[in-house]
Amino acid sequence: MKDLGTQIAYWDTAGATKTFTHPLHVPWLTGVNRTARVLDYGCGYGRVMAELSEHGFSEVSGVDLSPALIARGRRLRPDLRFSVLKSPPELPCAPESFDVVLLFAVLTCIPDDDAQRALVAELKRLLTPGGLLYISDVVLQDDERNRNRYATHADRFGTPYGVFAADDGAVCRHHGISELHTLLSDFDLVAERPINVTTMNGHRSQALQLLARKR
Template sequence: MKNLGSQIAYWDSVGATKRFTHPVNFTWLTGVSRKSRVLDYGCGYGRVMAELNEQGFSDVSGVDLSPALISRGRQLRPDLQFEVLESPPTLAYVSASFDVVLLFAVLTCIPDDDAQRALVAELVRVLAPGGLLYVSDMVLQEDERNRGRYAAYAQQFGTPYGVFATGDGAVCRHHDITELRALLKNLDILDERRVDVTTMNHHRSKAVQLLARKP
């Protein structure tokens, strides 16, 4: 599954047209200075970046592996800072460059365990001590349609339960909440909440958000 770490062909074609909807809980950021250095990893077309900017955050950067999504973001918000990831998950920033990192609906696009761990390690590297990592991602769904495709994909390809293929060509992953907590084991989890979201393919689904701090 290593080749599923980026799926660049999908995100530069069909994926570049999608609408993303995971909500930002700004009450979690109430005490964060609006001058904090903020990174949106997997920023897509900059929806979350725009919301942060509208809430007064003045130093927001976004990175994404898809040149097509970055181009869309630059057209929509030419005032924001977008960069294409050349070698994901490696970031062209020195350690402790950011006070807040957001990771919204990105792990669902990275089915491989090792690739997920490498990404989180890189994000922890660029976080300053005391910095926040805000994760929003998909949990295992309990409906028959999803249970069926989780089981079928795991049987066919030997992938972790929760991995599946969408009808338009993406391979995605829904997570047991313990898997997401385990990815953040080197951080202090401050808060957790369940949310309902509309997926990029217009299905109503369950998600979870976690706020963690680097010691």
């Protein structure tokens, strides 16, 4: 779980068929120039990229570690720019290559603390000073089903609390809000909003969106 690509077999099979639902809160991007360089990191099949394009953003690109998801995106939206992430978390891009980076339901797919920190550090490298990092992810749930999943996985594997194995084989993580704040400690938090989402396996869950600015 320390490598972002360890679940690529899942994302190229069962994961490549999923529907992703975290909503884009367009008002957070009202002040962003429509020619800003926007990166959707972990773009899947490009659902958010397509919405950004429909709202007038002209310089949108997306990367994902799953060739199957990227192929699905290219079939659905051949007009958008997709790339396979070959050496996660690094991108072969110069520092300060992007003005906005989106990270939608990506941290939940990265159970390991060190891997999460490495990813956020790479996104900080890629952002221009004053650039925006927009995160949307699932927080810890307080129902009995999820509490049992968290405890079982922590006891068996010594993982952080909130990690669990989904019924279809994916290993996921739900986060304490303080954990997400700590990940963004090198950024200035601009806005935060709780939301409800339908997970890729059809469950209603509490989530959080955060908008942060690179210092």
